[in-house]
Amino acid sequence: MKKLMNAVDDVLTESLRGFGAAHADIVSVHFEPMFVTRKAGPKAGKVALLSGGGSGHEPMHAGFVGYGMLDAACPGQVFTSPTPDQMLAAAEAIDGGAGVLFIVKNYAGDVMNFEMAAEMSDGRIATVLTNDDVAVETSLHSQGRRGVAATVIVEKMVGAAAEKGADLDGCKALGERINAASGTMGVALTSCTVPAAGRPTFDIGENELEMGVGIHGEPGRRRVAMMSADAIAAETVGAICEDLKPGAGQEVLLLVNGMGGTPLLELYGMYDAARRQCEARGLSIARSLVGNYCTSLDMAGCSITLTKLDAELRSFWDAPVHTAALRWGM
Amino acid sequence: MKKLMNAVDDVLTESLRGFGAAHADIVSVHFEPMFVTRKAGPKAGKVALLSGGGSGHEPMHAGFVGYGMLDAACPGQVFTSPTPDQMLAAAEAIDGGAGVLFIVKNYAGDVMNFEMAAEMSDGRIATVLTNDDVAVETSLHSQGRRGVAATVIVEKMVGAAAEKGADLDGCKALGERINAASGTMGVALTSCTVPAAGRPTFDIGENELEMGVGIHGEPGRRRVAMMSADAIAAETVGAICEDLKPGAGQEVLLLVNGMGGTPLLELYGMYDAARRQCEARGLSIARSLVGNYCTSLDMAGCSITLTKLDAELRSFWDAPVHTAALRWGM
Numbered sequence: 001m002k003k004l005m006n007a008v009d010d011v012l013t014e015s016l017r018g019f020g021a022a023h024a025d026i027v028s029v030h031f032e033p034m035f036v037t038r039k040a041g042p043k044a045g046k047v048a049l050l051s052g053g054g055s056g057h058e059p060m061h062a063g064f065v066g067y068g069m070l071d072a073a074c075p076g077q078v079f080t081s082p083t084p085d086q087m088l089a090a091a092e093a094i095d096g097g098a099g100v101l102f103i104v105k106n107y108a109g110d111v112m113n114f115e116m117a118a119e120m121s122d123g124r125i126a127t128v129l130t131n132d133d134v135a136v137e138t139s140l141h142s143q144g145r146r147g148v149a150a151t152v153i154v155e156k157m158v159g160a161a162a163e164k165g166a167d168l169d170g171c172k173a174l175g176e177r178i179n180a181a182s183g184t185m186g187v188a189l190t191s192c193t194v195p196a197a198g199r200p201t202f203d204i205g206e207n208e209l210e211m212g213v214g215i216h217g218e219p220g221r222r223r224v225a226m227m228s229a230d231a232i233a234a235e236t237v238g239a240i241c242e243d244l245k246p247g248a249g250q251e252v253l254l255l256v257n258g259m260g261g262t263p264l265l266e267l268y269g270m271y272d273a274a275r276r277q278c279e280a281r282g283l284s285i286a287r288s289l290v291g292n293y294c295t296s297l298d299m300a301g302c303s304i305t306l307t308k309l310d311a312e313l314r315s316f317w318d319a320p321v322h323t324a325a326l327r328w329g330m
Numbered sequence: 331m332k333k334l335m336n337a338v339d340d341v342l343t344e345s346l347r348g349f350g351a352a353h354a355d356i357v358s359v360h361f362e363p364m365f366v367t368r369k370a371g372p373k374a375g376k377v378a379l380l381s382g383g384g385s386g387h388e389p390m391h392a393g394f395v396g397y398g399m400l401d402a403a404c405p406g407q408v409f410t411s412p413t414p415d416q417m418l419a420a421a422e423a424i425d426g427g428a429g430v431l432f433i434v435k436n437y438a439g440d441v442m443n444f445e446m447a448a449e450m451s452d453g454r455i456a457t458v459l460t461n462d463d464v465a466v467e468t469s470l471h472s473q474g475r476r477g478v479a480a481t482v483i484v485e486k487m488v489g490a491a492a493e494k495g496a497d498l499d500g501c502k503a504l505g506e507r508i509n510a511a512s513g514t515m516g517v518a519l520t521s522c523t524v525p526a527a528g529r530p531t532f533d534i535g536e537n538e539l540e541m542g543v544g545i546h547g548e549p550g551r552r553r554v555a556m557m558s559a560d561a562i563a564a565e566t567v568g569a570i571c572e573d574l575k576p577g578a579g580q581e582v583l584l585l586v587n588g589m590g591g592t593p594l595l596e597l598y599g600m601y602d603a604a605r606r607q608c609e610a611r612g613l614s615i616a617r618s619l620v621g622n623y624c625t626s627l628d629m630a631g632c633s634i635t636l637t638k639l640d641a642e643l644r645s646f647w648d649a650p651v652h653t654a655a656l657r658w659g660m
Contacts, residue, residue, distance in 0.1 A: 002519040002537070004596040004632060006558045006603070014559070015595050018602030022586075022618040058594035078595075189332045207332070228336045229344070256352075263590035263628050264388035265345050265408075266334040272348030273336070288352040292622075298593050298630070302334060328657055 001198045008195045012055050012077060019062060023324045026066045035090035036062040037072045047162045047171045048094040051103040051155060053110050054079040056297045057215060063325030069159035078194050079216045081109030087117035099124035099168035103155055105147030106131040126168050128175030130154055132184045134243040135212025135220045146214050149257040149294040149305045150182035160319035183240035186303030187232055188213035192296045215296045233273035236304040241281055246308055248282040255305035260295035262302055274304050287317055331528045338525045342385050342407060349392060353654045356396045365420035366392040367402045377492045377501045378424040381433040381485060383440050384409040386627045387545060393655030399489035408524050409546045411439030417447035429454035429498035433485055435477030436461040456498050458505030460484055462514045464573040465542025465550045478545050479587040479624040479635045480512035490649035513570035516633030517562055518543035522626045545626045563603035566634040571611055576638055578612040585635040590625035592632055604634050617647055
């Protein structure tokens with residue numbers, strides 16, 4: 001294993017310290033317990049959004065803390081859920097009196113710890129569970145489908161609604177609507193390597209691809225011989241459309257998300273392949289995002305996400321955002 | 331070689347087509363010859379900025395076309411200079427009557443072809459050469475130092491000056507001043523793989539690092555045993571400071587640039603290490619940028635860039651920008 005790091009045990013702390021220093025105009029990083037909040041502090045009367053999960057998916061979630069998106073993020077150790085004390089401390093720090101919405105990717109550890117934090121909290125808490133991964137029905141770390149890259153879209157759109165004054169029930173309902181309107185499927189060309197493990201999470205041959213891989217390197221649907229970008233796009237977009245059943249002419253947001261080790265040259269080629277698949281199915285791509293947003297350490301590969309849009313969701317997507325990883329309109 | 335692509339010969343065209351479709355609100359992509367311009371077209375009376383070079387360094391340069399930065403980019407084949415006809419067609423498309431500034435990384439092919447285009451052009455052309463790489467004095471593809479990640483900073487700051495009405499001579503002088511105020515050094519943990527070659531550009535051992543690597547996988551200063559982030563930061567920041575000789579308290583911009591295959595978790599850890607090296611030398615980090623900006627296909631590794639700032643350069647950095655890869659203030 002070769003990584004840009006010092007001691008394995010310090011990877012997360014040092015990365016988070018660097019993140020806080022590089023974006024000191026946007027975020028504050030807290031240690032013991034570990035969480036990231038907006039520099040600006042809580043906004044009275046606004047629903048506060050809190051997400052979190054194991055590290056290794058950067059920029060998710062800390063990179064999405066800031067105006068128009070999250071109020072706080074709780075990073076766990078690599079691929080390990082954060083603990084309820086992190087969530088409680090973060091929720092307390094950001095509560096502006098209108099309640100706190102937990103946005104939780106559907107993994108057993110995350111679900112359990114966020115539930116525990118919600119029960120222990122004195123504040124008003126609601127939870128949105130994301131489970132957009134259409135690849136498999138249950139997986140190593142989840143009961144039911146996994147929450148993956150559409151979580152970025154939920155955080156962006158609900159973040160915009162919260163800035164506009166939506167209440168806690170409204171934010172929860174909106175998050176659930178976006179999640180239901182979204183589907184994702186990913187592929188891996190290489191494994192990721194967890195620093196503490198020091199070796200690849202799984203073996204994969206020189207000419208193999210994992211179709212439907214999870215963001216922790218969990219198995220997908222099948223191991224196949226390496227496929228062309230067009231064939232990958234056909235299978236992933238096809239699987240998502242089977243799930244979402246979009247009507248002809250449906251407006252969609254198309255997200256081509258890199259897993260961390262794949263360069264933009266390839267991601268834009270993959271976007272072109274996915275775009276042609278969408279258009280062949282009569283979909284209208286109204287918004288696009290291409291880049292590394294929900295990663296899997298150094299894994300090579302990508303995921304494709306489609307979210308069915310309407311005028312309201314489109315306006316929430318377009319609304320100003322100012323975070324380390326997504327920024328527009330300000 | 332496993333890459334997200336269809337036929338090797340179509341990698342660049344398909345990637346560029348995807349780029350154009352994903353960012354149709356910002357850019358227009360032209361084929362035969364190949365170049366990328368702002369969607370908005372030329373702006374009368376503004377100096378137009380044109381850059382280009384071999385592909386494989388994305389988002390450089392096409393990702394920097396848009397308000398506040400470049401007017402056009404000419405992508406060559408992977409790691410191969412674009413041709414004079416591309417540059418001529420692009421220059422003609424963007425000339426708003428105030429002349430065109432070529433921003434050229436110092437590689438023999440780029441220098442020759444941009445010179446040829448300048449000679450063939452009927453318009454007013456000036457050129458800024460970037461050569462910020464402090465690692466080696468001459469290299470495989472260059473007479474003199476190589477132009478690398480500080481090119482992003484030149485494009486951003488001169489782009490801001492051009493929007494504010496600087497004339498062609500002023501833009502050229504500013505670009506040369508920023509280049510002289512900047513130094514970069516990079517490291518590689520793995521080789522990149524050029525699609526048409528199908529195999530890694532160079533061999534590197536399981537526990538080796540290339541110190542001072544170029545962005546095409548060219549050799550650096552030496553091949554060493556893998557080093558900690560702190561040791562890499564000490565050597566790279568040290569070499570840059572030997573070159574730039576910043577005074578105590580000097581304000582700097584610190585760019586930690588990923589080579590394409592290294593995830594943000596590591597880049598932020600590397601930022602933290604570089605930040606501590608800067609502070610130990612009495613430098614004041616006034617601005618920061620962390621991410622993949624001047625890449626080397628799928629290479630794992632990073633480069634560190636320092637640019638000495640003053641009030642004017644800081645204001646050019648902070649000015650609004652709206653491109654695919656850098657966006658703030660609008």
